[in-house]
Amino acid sequence: MLETGIKGEQQVKVIYENSAAAVGSGLLEVFSTPAMIALMEKTASESVQAYLDEGQGTVGTELRIRHLAATPLGMTVRCESELTRVDGRRLIFSVKAYDDAELIGEGEHERFIINNERFMGKAQAKTQA
Numbered sequence: 001m002l003e004t005g006i007k008g009e010q011q012v013k014v015i016y017e018n019s020a021a022a023v024g025s026g027l028l029e030v031f032s033t034p035a036m037i038a039l040m041e042k043t044a045s046e047s048v049q050a051y052l053d054e055g056q057g058t059v060g061t062e063l064r065i066r067h068l069a070a071t072p073l074g075m076t077v078r079c080e081s082e083l084t085r086v087d088g089r090r091l092i093f094s095v096k097a098y099d100d101a102e103l104i105g106e107g108e109h110e111r112f113i114i115n116n117e118r119f120m121g122k123a124q125a126k127t128q129a
Contacts, residue, residue: 008047031071058111065107071099
């Protein structure tokens with residue numbers, strides 16, 4: 001059963017492939033904002049997956065994130081999530097990211113519980129239109 005307080009944690013090494021220069025969000029070889037957001041979404045998503053019914057998943061629908069500090073190649077970024085609100089199928093998470101030295105990002109992330117098969121059916125139907 002989903003209840004507030006569920007926590008998640010993930011980490012990733014900062015390499016060229018997740019840098020701003022590689023993903024096109026800037027020119028510098030530092031951890032990119034898109035990579036930080038992906039890590040935050042993954043952390044939140046995986047933290048609640050075990051509490052869902054078979055055939056269910058979650059999809060991200062909203063982010064309110066601040067990227068506070070740059071992280072150079074070679075460092076590790078650790079993300080923490082906490083489920084702070086459950087409103088039916090709507091889930092709200094607090095997310096924070098840290099590098100080896102400091103807090104680098106924080107904010108709020110919204111996800112919705114979905115039926116995976118139904119969701120993919122709707123998405124695939126777009127190719128038939």
